[in-house]
Amino acid sequence: MNASQNNARRVAIICSHGGLDEAYPSLILANAARQSGIDAFVFFTFWGLDVITESKLDHLHVNMVGNPSAPVPTMLAGLPGMESLAGSMMMKQMKELELPTVREFLQILDEAGAELYACELAMKMFKREKKDLAKEVKDVITAGDFYDLAEGAQIIFT
Amino acid sequence: METKNVHVPGPEGKTQDHSLAALHARLDQLSADVTYLVERQRKIDDFLDDFGPIAKAMLNSTASRLDGYEKRGYFEMGREALGIVERVAEGFTPDDVRKLGGAVVGILETVRELTQPEVLKVASEAASVLQNAEEAAPIGIVGMVRATSDHDVQKGMSVMVEVMRQVGRAAAAVRDKRAASPMGQKKAKLDAVLGRRMGTQKSALGVERTLPPRPREAASKIAAPASKGPACATPAAPAATATVLDGVGFSADGHMTDASQWTRELGQKIATMQAVDMTDAHWKLVEVARKDFESTKTSPNIRRLTQITDVTTKDVYALFPKAPARTLAKIAGLPKPAGCL
Numbered sequence: 001m002n003a004s005q006n007n008a009r010r011v012a013i014i015c016s017h018g019g020l021d022e023a024y025p026s027l028i029l030a031n032a033a034r035q036s037g038i039d040a041f042v043f044f045t046f047w048g049l050d051v052i053t054e055s056k057l058d059h060l061h062v063n064m065v066g067n068p069s070a071p072v073p074t075m076l077a078g079l080p081g082m083e084s085l086a087g088s089m090m091m092k093q094m095k096e097l098e099l100p101t102v103r104e105f106l107q108i109l110d111e112a113g114a115e116l117y118a119c120e121l122a123m124k125m126f127k128r129e130k131k132d133l134a135k136e137v138k139d140v141i142t143a144g145d146f147y148d149l150a151e152g153a154q155i156i157f158t
Numbered sequence: 159m160e161t162k163n164v165h166v167p168g169p170e171g172k173t174q175d176h177s178l179a180a181l182h183a184r185l186d187q188l189s190a191d192v193t194y195l196v197e198r199q200r201k202i203d204d205f206l207d208d209f210g211p212i213a214k215a216m217l218n219s220t221a222s223r224l225d226g227y228e229k230r231g232y233f234e235m236g237r238e239a240l241g242i243v244e245r246v247a248e249g250f251t252p253d254d255v256r257k258l259g260g261a262v263v264g265i266l267e268t269v270r271e272l273t274q275p276e277v278l279k280v281a282s283e284a285a286s287v288l289q290n291a292e293e294a295a296p297i298g299i300v301g302m303v304r305a306t307s308d309h310d311v312q313k314g315m316s317v318m319v320e321v322m323r324q325v326g327r328a329a330a331a332v333r334d335k336r337a338a339s340p341m342g343q344k345k346a347k348l349d350a351v352l353g354r355r356m357g358t359q360k361s362a363l364g365v366e367r368t369l370p371p372r373p374r375e376a377a378s379k380i381a382a383p384a385s386k387g388p389a390c391a392t393p394a395a396p397a398a399t400a401t402v403l404d405g406v407g408f409s410a411d412g413h414m415t416d417a418s419q420w421t422r423e424l425g426q427k428i429a430t431m432q433a434v435d436m437t438d439a440h441w442k443l444v445e446v447a448r449k450d451f452e453s454t455k456t457s458p459n460i461r462r463l464t465q466i467t468d469v470t471t472k473d474v475y476a477l478f479p480k481a482p483a484r485t486l487a488k489i490a491g492l493p494k495p496a497g498c499l
């Protein structure tokens with residue numbers, strides 16, 4: 001997969017949000033890229049770190065507040081436990097669709113050859129260490145490293 | 159006292175004299191006693207003279223107080239209380255009372271808890287609020303929500319929630335106990351015989367309303383594709399034939415348009431074009447893919463392949479490094495895999 005050598009297509013996906021609905025687009029895009037023979041790597045930063053944090057990735061929530069597509073009025077969306085409820089409901093529906101869970105997805109991406117990176121600054125901010133992350137995460141890198149890696153790649157920000 | 163001077167001479171004079179002296183002494187004693195008694199009587203008379211008015215006043219006040227009690231209905235209440243006791247005696251069997259005996263300790267403990275000074279203080283403050291209730295300004299939902307940011311209100315809510323939780327638990331325990339008791343079972347049987355609606359204990363605490371059945375259309379719409387076949391993939395319309403090579407039609411993206419035209423030799427040719435060195439493992443996957451296409455009319459994607467066989471995602475990528483599912487579909491003479499997994 002020496003993409004830069006054989007001039008293959010590459011994508012760099014930046015995942016900066018930790019909601020369940022915000023994690024999936026990044027994961028699906030990365031996976032679809034690999035399936036299409038496109039080299040992919042994902043850079044998890046800020047809240048996106050939750051998607052690869054071992055203790056959080058199994059119960060990501062869905063934020064309903066300020067979301068005009070939410071099935072409940074914003075007035076109610078802010079009630080305690082609502083995002084947790086929405087998250088579990090969405091997970092249930094995804095299960096019905098046989099969609100992989102976030103954990104499975106990380107494993108699939110890893111096996112498919114997509115590379116996952118965590119943002120160093122965000123790690124410091126959230127006081128997380130490499131050992132707190134899922135084992136599929138390849139490295140903790142800086143924004144500068146990201147640009148080095150993303151050379152010649154299309155960058156997708158989610 | 160004159161007897162003192164009487165002197166009777168005689169042969170027995172000495173003895174008489176002796177008895178007289180004894181009598182004398184006794185008389186002296188008597189006289190002292192009488193003096194004491196008289197003195198005491200006088201003191202009592204004095205005391206009664208003093209005490210009389212006081213006693214009278216006391217009697218008066220007691221009478222008026224009792225009268226007041228009577229007017230205020232204390233005695234009426236007492237009589238009623240007796241009635242209650244009678245009713246209790248009628249209504250409860252000795253067995254109940256024995257059971258109650260066990261609970262008395264609990265009741266007393268509850269009373270003690272309730273009468274702790276701090277608890278009483280809380281109650282009295284709550285009562286004072288209720289007394290001043292008419293001065294309270296009415297608030298709406300917004301006011302209520304705003305009030306929830308107040309620390310004390312939050313504390314109160316937490317206490318209330320805890321109380322409600324305990325009450326709910328106790329109610330559930332009582333319900334379970336009643337249902338389990340012989341009486342409860344009899345009642346349930348009777349209800350079954352009489353055809354009364356079970357489960358809807360209207361008089362009991364915690365009446366549970368049965369919700370009308372919700373239309374499940376929304377859920378079935380989502381579940382529908384999943385029940386038909388693999389995840390995130392719906393059978394795509396057959397692609398239009400773009401080119402024909404050796405009598406075999408290919409679509410614009412390089413997939414055979416008619417899977418039934420496929421032969422192993424053709425597959426080998428396509429594999430060579432795709433730069434895939436076919437091994438037994440490759441052919442096995444091709445077979446699996448073709449079989450799955452027959453049943454689902456869908457070209458399997460990688461997830462589907464890993465689900466219906468024991469190969470891992472890693473294996474699939476190792477066998478077909480570039481776009482595995484697409485390459486596999488091309489070699490197997492199947493259309494492009496649908497879906498995004």
